[in-house]
Amino acid sequence: MIELGNVCKTFKVARRNASFSEAVRALFHKEYDYVKALDNVSFKINEGEMVGYIGPNGAGKSSTIKIMCGILLPESGTCIINGRTPWKDRIKYVKDIGVVFGQRSQLWWDVPVVDSFELLRDIYKIDEKIYKENLYKLTSLLNIETIIKTPTRQLSLGQRMRCEIAASLLHNPRILFLDEPTIGLDAVSKIAVRDFISKINKEEKTTVILTTHDMQDIEALTKRIILIGKGKILLDGDLNTLKKQYTEQKKITVEYASGTLSLCEGLTLVESLHGRAVITIDTNVISVSHAIAELSKSLEVLDISVAGTTAEEMVVSLYKEYQI
Numbered sequence: 548m549i550e551l552g553n554v555c556k557t558f559k560v561a562r563r564n565a566s567f568s569e570a571v572r573a574l575f576h577k578e579y580d581y582v583k584a585l586d587n588v589s590f591k592i593n594e595g596e597m598v599g600y601i602g603p604n605g606a607g608k609s610s611t612i613k614i615m616c617g618i619l620l621p622e623s624g625t626c627i628i629n630g631r632t633p634w635k636d637r638i639k640y641v642k643d644i645g646v647v648f649g650q651r652s653q654l655w656w657d658v659p660v661v662d663s664f665e666l667l668r669d670i671y672k673i674d675e676k677i678y679k680e681n682l683y684k685l686t687s688l689l690n691i692e693t694i695i696k697t698p699t700r701q702l703s704l705g706q707r708m709r710c711e712i713a714a715s716l717l718h719n720p721r722i723l724f725l726d727e728p729t730i731g732l733d734a735v736s737k738i739a740v741r742d743f744i745s746k747i748n749k750e751e752k753t754t755v756i757l758t759t760h761d762m763q764d765i766e767a768l769t770k771r772i773i774l775i776g777k778g779k780i781l782l783d784g785d786l787n788t789l790k791k792q793y794t795e796q797k798k799i800t801v802e803y804a805s806g807t808l809s810l811c812e813g814l815t816l817v818e819s820l821h822g823r824a825v826i827t828i829d830t831n832v833i834s835v836s837h838a839i840a841e842l843s844k845s846l847e848v849l850d851i852s853v854a855g856t857t858a859e860e861m862v863v864s865l866y867k868e869y870q871i
């Protein structure tokens with residue numbers, strides 16, 4: 548169980564001066580700005596849940612993850628994870644968590660990946676039998692058996708990311724923090740990483756907290772999302788409910804043999820060409836079934852498809868509404 552209560556974090560940043568004279572003055576008298584990265588952040592995550600932690604650039608996602616990992620201290624608030632405060636019981640606590648920062652590596656750069664794994668086995672004091680079992684399971688599931696003998700620096704991004712994920716799970720952590728794990732990966736690698744995350748959440752009941760800007764990751768993996776903006780938690784809820792709530796428009800594509808397109812209130816034509824029309828429906832004005840009935844009155848319809856709301860569209864609406 549993860550429980551954060553009113554966590555606040557402010558960074559003190561030396562002010563950059565625009566002019567040369569100001570820069571010289573700053574040598575003798577430094578001025579600072581204060582950036583409120585987290586402003587009373589509170590949430591609870593149950594064991595075995597997979598949660599998407601989303602927000603625009605600079606919202607405070609990585610700062611929250613760093614606090615939950617125990618590598619950043621908040622100035623106030625509480626953070627209790629599996630009964631421990633991350634930055635206090637460090638040695639015991641790290642055995643419970645696995646971390647992947649998509650933009651940083653936890654593998655030693657110049658040595659073969661398997662040597663990094665061996666070092667992690669020593670650091671976490673993983674029992675030999677468990678280590679061997681996990682190494683076999685993770686390398687085969689992530690399809691990295693042949694590449695772990697290669698030094699990290701010679702791996703492609705997708706290969707390295709799969710090795711990073713294996714490294715984070717060698718010690719059987721109950722919680723996995725993933726900060727942009729699919730950043731920069733091609734479509735095939737993204738799907739492989741997503742499938743694996745989904746598998747360990749379902750089969751091992753590992754709690755997963757995922758931050759990403761890739762809404763396809765969110766759509767594929769999480770039921771619940773927590774939205775942070777300007778350091779504040781703005782929303783916490785079920786992805787499908789939010790999708791319905793935050794997107795009033797649906798897109799409908801009609802293919803027809805004959806007739807004249809006539810649009811009633813709530814319908815807007817996006818494009819029309821050779822018996823095929825794309826129309827948006829404002830579901831606040833007219834329901835999808837009524838819209839289809841109305842269109843069928845004036846057209847000999849061959850085929851109709853309604854596109855569901857994507858998480859991407861929902862996020863655009865959310866960011867607009869919260870002005871973040």
Ligand SMILES: Nc1ncnc2c1ncn2[C@@H]1O[C@H](COP(=O)(O)OP(=O)(O)OP(=O)(O)O)[C@@H](O)[C@H]1O
Nearest residue numbers: 558560582584602603604605606607608609610611
């Ligand atoms: N070490 C630091 N020193 C000073 N300011 C920092 C530091 N780390 C983060 N910040 C500031 O805190 C705020 C939150 O940053 P954070 O990295 O948590 O955002 P984020 O949501 O992870 O962003 P992104 O999606 O761009 O990675 C930003 O305004 C950032 O500039």
